[in-house]
Amino acid sequence: MHSPAGGSDLVGAWLEAPSLSCPTVGLCVPALLICIERTGMTTLASAGVVVIGGVDTHADVHVAAACDHLGGVLGTRSFATTPAGYRALERFLTCFGQLRCVGVEGTGSYGSGLARHLASRGVSVLEVSRPNRQVRRAHGKSDVVDAIAAARAAISG
Numbered sequence: 001m002h003s004p005a006g007g008s009d010l011v012g013a014w015l016e017a018p019s020l021s022c023p024t025v026g027l028c029v030p031a032l033l034i035c036i037e038r039t040g041m042t043t044l045a046s047a048g049v050v051v052i053g054g055v056d057t058h059a060d061v062h063v064a065a066a067c068d069h070l071g072g073v074l075g076t077r078s079f080a081t082t083p084a085g086y087r088a089l090e091r092f093l094t095c096f097g098q099l100r101c102v103g104v105e106g107t108g109s110y111g112s113g114l115a116r117h118l119a120s121r122g123v124s125v126l127e128v129s130r131p132n133r134q135v136r137r138a139h140g141k142s143d144v145v146d147a148i149a150a151a152r153a154a155i156s157g
Contacts, residue, residue, distance in 0.1 A: 054151025
């Protein structure tokens with residue numbers, strides 16, 4: 001196999017000069033932040049990612065979903081409905097990037113404590129309606145799906 005002047009990588013490709021679409025490789029690769037949670041899990045998040053959260057609320061547990069600005073799911077997780085759980089939920093969402101807002105179901109009932117916590121931390125909280133029960137029954141009830149739907153409702157305003 002013949003290598004171009006200067007060398008070759010393992011697949012035979014070689015970057016002689018920057019391409020027109022990516023004049024400097026370092027600028028096209030997003031900077032990554034490393035987020036290590038108390039669980040010991042490591043998450044890589046792009047510094048430029050805008051995160052929209054969604055929460056399906058219940059009496060004992062809240063299910064949160066983190067989505068990007070297009071509605072792509074970045075992650076989901078459950079949290080206790082306690083002050084420590086609210087802090088952990090906020091850390092989970094901000095671990096993926098810059099938190100723009102959080103859509104919360106039931107801000108007047110099960111989600112009221114979480115909504116107060118997030119608002120006190122300067123996070124924009126949006127009340128979102130619960131998904132249509134007939135649609136939920138036809139496709140199966142899922143707290144994760146409901147949390148994702150809450151985030152996507154917040155994205156659409």
